[in-house]
Amino acid sequence: xxxxxxxxxxxxxxxxxxxxxxxxxxxxxxxxxxxxxxxxxxxxxxxxxxxxxxxxxxxxxxxxxxxxxxxxxxxxxxxxxxxxxxxxxxxxxxxxxxxxxxxxxxxxxxxxxxxxxxxxxxxxxxxxxxxxxxxxxxxxxxxxxxxxxxxxxxxxxxxxxxxxxxxxxxxxxxxxxxxxxxxxxxxxxxxxxxxxxxxxxxxxxxxxxxxxxxxxxxxxxxxxxxxxxxxxxxxxxxxxxxxxxxxxxxxxxxxxxxxxxxxxxxxxxxxxxxxxxxxxxxxxxxxxxxxxxxxxxxxxxxxxxxxxxxxxxxxxxxxxxxxxxxxxxxxxxxxxxxxxxxxxxxxxxxxxxxxxxxxxxxxxxxxxxxxxxxxxxxxxxxxxxxxxxxxxxxxxxxxxxxxxxxxxxxxxxxxxxxxxxxxxxxxxxxxxxxxxxxxxxxxxxxxxxxxxxxxxxxxxxxxxxxxxxxxxxxxxxxxxxxxxxxxxxx
Amino acid sequence: xxxxxxxxxxxxxxxxxxxxxxxxxxxxxxxxxxxxxxxxxxxxxxxxxxxxxxxxxxxxxxxxxxxxxxxxxxxxxxxxxxxxxxxxxxxxxxxxxxxxxxxxxxxxxxxxxxxxxxxxxxxxxxxxxxxxxxxxxxxxxxxxxxxxxxxxxxxxxxxxxxxxxxxxxxxxxxxxxxxxxxxxxxxxxxxxxxxxxxxxxxxxxxxxxxxxxxxxxxxxxxxxxxxxxxxxxxxxxxxxxxxxxxxxxxxxxxxxxxxxxxxxxxxxxxxxxxxxxxxxxxxxxxxxxxxxxxxx
Numbered sequence: 001x002x003x004x005x006x007x008x009x010x011x012x013x014x015x016x017x018x019x020x021x022x023x024x025x026x027x028x029x030x031x032x033x034x035x036x037x038x039x040x041x042x043x044x045x046x047x048x049x050x051x052x053x054x055x056x057x058x059x060x061x062x063x064x065x066x067x068x069x070x071x072x073x074x075x076x077x078x079x080x081x082x083x084x085x086x087x088x089x090x091x092x093x094x095x096x097x098x099x100x101x102x103x104x105x106x107x108x109x110x111x112x113x114x115x116x117x118x119x120x121x122x123x124x125x126x127x128x129x130x131x132x133x134x135x136x137x138x139x140x141x142x143x144x145x146x147x148x149x150x151x152x153x154x155x156x157x158x159x160x161x162x163x164x165x166x167x168x169x170x171x172x173x174x175x176x177x178x179x180x181x182x183x184x185x186x187x188x189x190x191x192x193x194x195x196x197x198x199x200x201x202x203x204x205x206x207x208x209x210x211x212x213x214x215x216x217x218x219x220x221x222x223x224x225x226x227x228x229x230x231x232x233x234x235x236x237x238x239x240x241x242x243x244x245x246x247x248x249x250x251x252x253x254x255x256x257x258x259x260x261x262x263x264x265x266x267x268x269x270x271x272x273x274x275x276x277x278x279x280x281x282x283x284x285x286x287x288x289x290x291x292x293x294x295x296x297x298x299x300x301x302x303x304x305x306x307x308x309x310x311x312x313x314x315x316x317x318x319x320x321x322x323x324x325x326x327x328x329x330x331x332x333x334x335x336x337x338x339x340x341x342x343x344x345x346x347x348x349x350x351x352x353x354x355x356x357x358x359x360x361x362x363x364x365x366x367x368x369x370x371x372x373x374x375x376x377x378x379x380x381x382x383x384x385x386x387x388x389x390x391x392x393x394x395x396x397x398x399x400x401x402x403x404x405x406x407x408x409x410x411x412x413x414x415x416x417x418x419x420x421x422x423x424x425x426x427x428x429x430x431x432x433x434x435x436x437x438x439x440x441x442x443x444x445x446x447x448x449x450x451x452x453x454x455x456x457x458x459x460x461x462x463x464x465x466x467x468x469x470x471x472x473x474x475x476x477x478x479x480x481x482x483x484x485x486x487x488x489x490x
Numbered sequence: 491x492x493x494x495x496x497x498x499x500x501x502x503x504x505x506x507x508x509x510x511x512x513x514x515x516x517x518x519x520x521x522x523x524x525x526x527x528x529x530x531x532x533x534x535x536x537x538x539x540x541x542x543x544x545x546x547x548x549x550x551x552x553x554x555x556x557x558x559x560x561x562x563x564x565x566x567x568x569x570x571x572x573x574x575x576x577x578x579x580x581x582x583x584x585x586x587x588x589x590x591x592x593x594x595x596x597x598x599x600x601x602x603x604x605x606x607x608x609x610x611x612x613x614x615x616x617x618x619x620x621x622x623x624x625x626x627x628x629x630x631x632x633x634x635x636x637x638x639x640x641x642x643x644x645x646x647x648x649x650x651x652x653x654x655x656x657x658x659x660x661x662x663x664x665x666x667x668x669x670x671x672x673x674x675x676x677x678x679x680x681x682x683x684x685x686x687x688x689x690x691x692x693x694x695x696x697x698x699x700x701x702x703x704x705x706x707x708x709x710x711x712x713x714x715x716x717x718x719x720x721x722x723x724x725x726x727x728x729x730x731x732x733x734x735x736x737x738x739x740x741x742x743x744x745x746x747x748x749x750x751x752x753x754x755x756x757x758x759x760x761x762x763x764x765x766x767x768x769x770x771x772x773x774x775x776x777x778x779x780x781x782x783x784x785x786x
């Protein structure tokens with residue numbers, strides 16, 4: 001191979017230049033592009049931490065050895081993995097290295113005139129010739145002007161060129177992709193995303209501690225959280241009576257902004273989030289919170305209030321846990337809430353027949369012992385670790401009913417609904433959108449513009465010829481029109 | 491009232507299937523007769539013998555298209571929304587888009603030879619739709635209630651129809667190319683366009699529809715931003731839409747910049763098209779994620 005013999009003569013600059021040329025070559029770009037496609041596949045086959053952390057946890061539980069190995073290759077974080085990043089960063093470097101010189105070149109040539117008419121037109125395509133009557137050059141001049149060709153007239157010949165928009169569009173398309181990437185990076189630096197479950201009627205103050213989960217971009221600080229306060233006033237869910245499928249969700253809230261003295265009434269729906277400055281608030285999920293009162297054996301209240309339960313199916317059968325660490329011994333209730341009670345035909349448990357609360361029930365198992373809250377191991381609020389506890393009772397309650405177990409009682413007061421709100425600041429998204437729009441316009445310009453040259457030379461004979469770049473179709477038709485026009489035919 | 495419309499829609503779709511079956515039979519007869527044409531040594535075939543039946547076949551395709559169109563529209567009326575809420579509806583609309591792409595291209599190019607493949611694939615799609623995928627007409631879940639449903643899904647379905655047409659043509663290219671390298675085209679295959687025409691045609695279809703696909707993905711991103719709070723989340727559907735986009739981008743680069751033609755380009759075209767099909771079938775039915783509207 002010839003490169004092998006050349007290599008010893010290359011200094012370090014030469015090697016770098018060689019590497020750069022290789023990286024910015026079209027072939028490399030094409031390989032990187034296909035690699036990017038292939039590299040995206042595993043993320044759609046294996047659960048990803050960013051989308052489905054629970055499934056990832058399940059995977060680790062089911063086959064821990066395999067999961068550990070897969071984790072080493074970032075197969076649960078494909079789109080943030082070093083190898084995925086490496087591919088797209090190399091691709092974008094290659095893209096920049098390819099597009100920037102071409103942009104400069106194109107910018108310079110945009111002001112240049114077309115090259116002068118070749119000496120021998122008969123060797124070009126679409127060549128034809130006939131006896132001149134003297135008016136052709138003027139007619140061609142007018143025709144080129146009306147069709148907005150760029151022309152160079154010299155020695156009784158015109159060289160005309162059209163279709164610069166092709167390269168312009170092509171460059172804009174690629175530059176726009178860079179803009180999309182910049183938008184995404186900007187958001188990952190200055191963005192924020194948080195979630196909170198809020199019972200209807202409760203107040204949410206926008207501070208870090210109010211969130212259930214909260215992640216910041218690398219340069220986002222606590223102080224960047226906009227100051228506001230909102231109260232969830234009313235939540236309305238409409239369901240299809242035949243299929244139980246949800247048809248509409250509406251959340252009414254009262255909003256108090258920073259420095260504002262007036263409480264604003266706002267509505268959040270699934271497809272219309274609420275915008276507060278750069279933060280948008282989305283309605284993502286909803287469910288039921290049974291309201292209970294727990295008393296100890298002396299009748300003192302040990303716990304009172306709503307407890308959010310997690311929906312398990314489309315009819316909102318929900319599960320949850322009520323933890324009372326202040327009781328002595330500690331009491332925990334593992335519960336399930338069904339909005340419209342039906343008996344499970346197999347097994348005798350409770351099922352829900354409809355997502356609206358038409359005949360609500362709260363099924364509880366009471367446990368006494370150590371809740372394990374002081375062990376330091378983080379616990380789910382929806383589950384109880386009963387390994388150090390003893391079951392002391394089991395009961396199904398209608399609203400208003402009381403369940404008395406050895407050492408205390410619990411009253412099912414009723415239920416309220418909760419909503420899960422997503423709070424998102426994504427400051428780069430408008431750049432990404434702009435990039436997307438420019439990319440489409442550039443694409444259209446580059447795919448549907450035909451670049452071609454047409455020449456005419458008039459002496460005693462008229463000679464015309466044309467040349468289409470990239471095998472663009474349609475020049476034959478255009479040349480035919482041109483010739484007919486010159487000959488004065490319609 | 492809505493039930494009447496739903497029944498009407500079902501009848502129209504069954505009628506369309508019957509008509510497509512006739513179109514398929516007519517195309518099959520056309521192809522079979524062409525094979526039997528004798529005196530193949532002249533290399534020019536006697537087109538007049540099959541001309542009449544071919545015309546009948548095309549007429550049936552048009553009639554099937556009209557019936558299917560009516561079926562899709564009445565389905566929409568019965569649900570009081572655009573008919574793109576579940577996989578049954580995606581499939582009947584997709585079949586409509588595919589026939590539409592074929593009939594549209596037929597106006598410009600002589601593609602009647604493709605009719606056999608088009609009619610059988612539409613029949614299979616509709617057959618699967620009415621037997622496996624059928625769900626009763628119903629309103630939409632809240633996340634789908636958006637004007638973007640019309641924009642995002644219609645462009646995705648049209649893109650899909652044209653991608654698949656380009657795929658069929660690329661497959662025909664490979665088949666005929668294989669035949670030519672082994673020797674001569676068989677009698678019936680001689681009626682098909684030259685390799686060069688097929689090559690150009692599949693490229694033009696892709697080049698024509700790639701911007702539309704790009705638009706569809708961006709429209710989906712805008713919608714996702716308002717419905718789910720993020721415009722891109724590597725949901726399986728999004729991932730595969732991205733893979734399809736990347737694959738067709740590679741195809742266009744390979745053709746325009748590197749100058750790939752013929753076999754290699756056709757294979758790349760098939761690869762890109764199969765990522766679209768995979769997305770439609772696998773992710774809709776077995777996939778997880780937020781795009782699970784198949785209703786299955």
